[in-house]
Amino acid sequence: EPEVTQTPSHQVTQMGQEVILRCVPISNHLYFYWYRQILGQKVEFLVSFYNNEISEKSEIFDDQFSVERPDGSNFTLKIRSTKLEDSAMYFCASEARNEQFFGPGTRLTVL
């Protein structure tokens, strides 16, 4: 069964450093998303992406964040200058027939 994959599974970085989180959505899906979940809290929407552009972004998704689909398979989330409060689990999702399927997540730890 096709699934969304994400790399790395765990990323540790120093405050102020840039990180790139990678996702490979399910092939033939056209809608892509990033969500995050701070430990012990609910899953929060970050951004939706369709047809090579952002269709909606949340207040969390400020100008330190960016997304890109550099080729036909990868979908990346970049955080330019990480802050302590960016520590969270980041989930990528792709959608078909109105149903979203999530990757296993990248645990980001900012020290």
Add this chain to the structure above:
Amino acid sequence: RKEVEQDPGPFNVPEGATVAFNCTYSNSASQSFFWYRQDCRKEPKLLMSVYSSGNEDGRFTAQLNRASQYISLLIRDSKLSDSATYLCVVPTSSNTGKLIFGQGTTLQVKP
């Protein structure tokens, strides 16, 4: 009213019990609803989609009451493997695919 609200639990039940979780939502324009299951430190996994008054899949039944803006999930004959957090998820009406997650209800099934 919060966008999506759930009783966090935990619900502790014996194997074989029937358990029901409730969820209320604030956006009366929402047309579709989802229950996801999340195991500890894992990604949300789609359990059921609800588009009309309800849906049934084996031991799981989801019901929707649009007038009361209320969704429920019923699990019959609980198994140890049902132990997880159950997330009530509602799309926004923005048509961008953004999902709003409830905080989740934790279920612990004991032998």
